[in-house]
Amino acid sequence: MTELRHAVPKPPLDPHLKALENEAIHIFREVAAEFERPVMLYSIGKDSSVLLHLARKAFHPGVIPFPLLHIDTGWKFAEMIAFRDRMAAEFGFELIVHTNPRGVAENVTPFTHGSARYTDIMKTEALRQALDAGRFDAAFGGARRDEEASRAKERIYSFRTPDHRWDPRNQRPELWSIYNGMIRPGESVRAFPLSNWTEVDIWRYIEAEAIPLPSLYFAAPRPVVQRDGMLILAADTRLVLLPGEVRQTRSVRFRTLGCFPLTGAIPSKATTVADIIGELEIATVSERQGRAIDRDQSGSMEKKKREGYF
Amino acid sequence: MTLHLEAALRAEPQAGVARNVPRHTRPLRFITCGSVDDGKSTLIGRLLWDTKAVKEDQAASLARDGASRQNELGLPDFALLLDGLQAEREQGITIDVAWRYFSTDRRSFIVADTPGHEQYTRNMATGASTVDLAVLLVDARAGLLQQTRRHATIVSLMGIRQVVLAVNKIDLAAYSRDVFEALAHEFRELALSLGITQVTAIPVSALKGENVVRGAATSMPWYHGPTLLEALEAATVRSEQAVGFRLPVQRVSRPGESFRGYQGTVAGGAVKPGDSVAVLPSGAIANVAKIVTFDLVRNAAVAGDAITLVLDRPVDVARGDMIVALDAQPMTGRRFEARLVSLTQEGIHPGRRYWQKSSSRRQRVSVTPTALLDLASGAWQGAEALPFNGIGRALLDFEETAIFDIYDRNRATGAFILIDPDTHDTVAGGMVTGTGAAIAGLRRLSGDATSQNTAHLREARQKSAETGKVTVRLPADLLAVLLDSEVVSERRTDIEVLSDD
Numbered sequence: 001m002t003e004l005r006h007a008v009p010k011p012p013l014d015p016h017l018k019a020l021e022n023e024a025i026h027i028f029r030e031v032a033a034e035f036e037r038p039v040m041l042y043s044i045g046k047d048s049s050v051l052l053h054l055a056r057k058a059f060h061p062g063v064i065p066f067p068l069l070h071i072d073t074g075w076k077f078a079e080m081i082a083f084r085d086r087m088a089a090e091f092g093f094e095l096i097v098h099t100n101p102r103g104v105a106e107n108v109t110p111f112t113h114g115s116a117r118y119t120d121i122m123k124t125e126a127l128r129q130a131l132d133a134g135r136f137d138a139a140f141g142g143a144r145r146d147e148e149a150s151r152a153k154e155r156i157y158s159f160r161t162p163d164h165r166w167d168p169r170n171q172r173p174e175l176w177s178i179y180n181g182m183i184r185p186g187e188s189v190r191a192f193p194l195s196n197w198t199e200v201d202i203w204r205y206i207e208a209e210a211i212p213l214p215s216l217y218f219a220a221p222r223p224v225v226q227r228d229g230m231l232i233l234a235a236d237t238r239l240v241l242l243p244g245e246v247r248q249t250r251s252v253r254f255r256t257l258g259c260f261p262l263t264g265a266i267p268s269k270a271t272t273v274a275d276i277i278g279e280l281e282i283a284t285v286s287e288r289q290g291r292a293i294d295r296d297q298s299g300s301m302e303k304k305k306r307e308g309y310f
Numbered sequence: 311m312t313l314h315l316e317a318a319l320r321a322e323p324q325a326g327v328a329r330n331v332p333r334h335t336r337p338l339r340f341i342t343c344g345s346v347d348d349g350k351s352t353l354i355g356r357l358l359w360d361t362k363a364v365k366e367d368q369a370a371s372l373a374r375d376g377a378s379r380q381n382e383l384g385l386p387d388f389a390l391l392l393d394g395l396q397a398e399r400e401q402g403i404t405i406d407v408a409w410r411y412f413s414t415d416r417r418s419f420i421v422a423d424t425p426g427h428e429q430y431t432r433n434m435a436t437g438a439s440t441v442d443l444a445v446l447l448v449d450a451r452a453g454l455l456q457q458t459r460r461h462a463t464i465v466s467l468m469g470i471r472q473v474v475l476a477v478n479k480i481d482l483a484a485y486s487r488d489v490f491e492a493l494a495h496e497f498r499e500l501a502l503s504l505g506i507t508q509v510t511a512i513p514v515s516a517l518k519g520e521n522v523v524r525g526a527a528t529s530m531p532w533y534h535g536p537t538l539l540e541a542l543e544a545a546t547v548r549s550e551q552a553v554g555f556r557l558p559v560q561r562v563s564r565p566g567e568s569f570r571g572y573q574g575t576v577a578g579g580a581v582k583p584g585d586s587v588a589v590l591p592s593g594a595i596a597n598v599a600k601i602v603t604f605d606l607v608r609n610a611a612v613a614g615d616a617i618t619l620v621l622d623r624p625v626d627v628a629r630g631d632m633i634v635a636l637d638a639q640p641m642t643g644r645r646f647e648a649r650l651v652s653l654t655q656e657g658i659h660p661g662r663r664y665w666q667k668s669s670s671r672r673q674r675v676s677v678t679p680t681a682l683l684d685l686a687s688g689a690w691q692g693a694e695a696l697p698f699n700g701i702g703r704a705l706l707d708f709e710e711t712a713i714f715d716i717y718d719r720n721r722a723t724g725a726f727i728l729i730d731p732d733t734h735d736t737v738a739g740g741m742v743t744g745t746g747a748a749i750a751g752l753r754r755l756s757g758d759a760t761s762q763n764t765a766h767l768r769e770a771r772q773k774s775a776e777t778g779k780v781t782v783r784l785p786a787d788l789l790a791v792l793l794d795s796e797v798v799s800e801r802r803t804d805i806e807v808l809s810d811d
């Protein structure tokens with residue numbers, strides 16, 4: 001695990017990051033004040049780590065006034081789970097972990113059910129179950145509008161029907177920074193404090209604020225196999241090599257973290273946040289390039305979102 | 311699973327030169343407005359493409375979706391790049407406001423990309439509500455259209471004072487300097503009449519990328535002004551710092567018995583420990599004890615800062631209250647006047663009770679529309695209801711005290727939304743222009759001015775008494791300026807002008 005700690009008092013944020021931070025804190029406070037049962041989706045990745053940091057800032061000197069929810073598919077990188085538990089212990093937030101019992105009972109895996117069906121059951125369905133069980137009326141997520149085309153049209157308060165559906169053609173207009181949080185019982189809102197952040201902003205903020213991250217984000221020699229055009233981490237014993245596949249050790253890192261069989265690594269020598277920012281500024285592919293679930297078909301993220309995925 | 315990424319995977323890891331430049335300003339937010347055929351999508355696509363905001367896999371995904379749709383330069387169809395929703399790609403239309411991000415070494419940008427055709431008022435108003443600047447597109451061959459006037463009017467009403475006029479398709483007008491300058495001149499006059507004082511006109515070809523990111527010295531040697539990107543880099547961001555201190559209270563933080571702080575985002579002015587403040591609507595007075603943030607206890611906070619304020623004495627403060635500078639307070643009252651943009655099919659009807667939300671305050675209001683703006687002519691006409699996409703004026707009657715600044719002085723505390731209590735839809739955006747009592751006060755004042763008993767004043771007073779209007783007599787040139795100003799033109803029906811000769 002990589003720890004970043006400044007020995008000297010850190011300099012103030014530049015006006016760009018400060019403006020993004022202010023906006024995110026405003027959204028956190030507004031949702032916490034307007035809704036009865038908020039929850040924050042915590043996926044352990046870099047965006048979630050920034051979200052967690054901003055939530056702590058928003059409610060300081062108090063504690064985060066809502067639980068964090070992790071949808072555990074059972075196929076996350078092992079280091080992510082250890083990191084999650086360490087953060088919960090260190091920062092003292094309430095953590096809810098949910099895995100879809102049906103998926104476990106039916107032994108749904110990314111290898112046997114295909115990435116689309118696996119994601120639907122272990123992520124989307126699991127999320128709906130957890131939100132229903134907690135009767136949460138607002139859920140924070142770390143999605144950013146620059147990530148993917150359908151996200152670019154999503155509101156900061158994204159309204160969901162009682163069955164968690166998103167209707168992109170019928171969204172409430174959102175003017176100024178005045179958010180309409182009026183809902184009926186059963187309806188809910190997904191709130192996105194990082195809507196206006198870009199990937200580079202996330203990294204620059206992580207650097208400026210010394211936010212701890214799983215070491216998977218930083219380059220190191222790791223065992224990988226090439227599969228479906230992606231470099232898959234070959235550390236977990238559940239990964240069975242297919243004929244012709246060769247385990248090799250390469251210097252790689254991950255631009256996003258998800259389920260290890262579905263998340264591709266990129267060749268990289270970036271071992272610090274500054275190295276990563278340097279790589280990003282000359283990068284020619286987007287960060288979701290490493291995500292299998294986005295590439296199933298065009299518009300697949302929109303489709304998943306309509307069905308209740310974040 | 312389709313694969314277009316072999317090349318990316320084969321690429322050797324690059325060491326990368328960190329260009330981690332601090333940004334000295336916050337992101338510039340701007341909106342682009344234009345008719346369907348003005349080339350708006352091409353312009354935004356060009357900005358994203360030439361600033362390298364489009365990545366290879368996104369381009370590959372474009373190629374897959376619309377292999378047959380390429381522009382004449384062999385570049386991807388930029389419109390496909392922008393239209394994120396399935397229905398949009400299938401129908402070749404843009405449905406809603408989309409947000410785009412790109413950056414240069416000097417600055418980063420957030421673009422509100424709104425469709426030019428249907429429901430443009432609603433979408434433009436939504437996009438324009440948060441921006442610092444508007445880029446208006448016109449086709450060099452078509453000139454200023456009715457639509458240009460409409461867009462400029464909406465931009466002005468939403469409080470945007472900086473406009474870039476992009477005269478597009480200049481290549482199809484033979485790169486004509488005369489065409490460009492005539493259009494630029496005509497637009498400046500229009501803009502001035504709407505109160506827009508900062509206009510930058512730029513001749514561009516979005517398709518060829520001329521004067522967008524790259525210059526065009528070869529094809530337009532006569533043009534010495536900035537490219538679009540240079541103009542955007544040089545633009546100023548809006549600031550609410552010059553007005554009185556405002557802190558709409560979002561929540562009260564009470565982690566223990568010993569701490570009580572008021573959390574919110576400073577919506578105007580600045581504050582420091584020791585400042586005297588009033589809590590509205592109660593009117594309680596206190597001094598600022600300290601400003602708490604996660605990082606450190608601060609000695610000052612300015613507009614835009616998300617803070618926790620601690621006062622020096624126990625006063626009753628709740629969510630929805632506003633903590634304000636004691637010596638520069640906002641307006642409070644039950645009746646206000648506002649401009650409204652109607653955002654739903656049903657329109658806005660007289661006497662209807664809505665929920666009103668402004669900053670952190672939500673309360674009941676009944677709305678009486680009084681006038682509707684004819685976007686084609688710019689004239690206000692009497693009206694009792696506002697249709698879908700209509701821009702109008704209305705009286706707001708609150709059941710409890712409301713707190714506002716005039717929108718043109720402080721957007722954060724002068725703006726509000728109306729929420730339908732049944733459907734919970736956001737049905738209107740509103741901008742406060744004054745208290746309902748102001749006009750009556752003005753009338754009384756002009757009628758009471760008896761100390762200077764001139765013939766002119768007698769005539770004016772008599773006229774006021776007859777018509778119930780404010781009567782003005784001014785030199786012709788001054789009068790022209792006054793009548794052209796937005797605040798007066800909106801209340802033109804309340805003013806009687808006496809000729810000076």
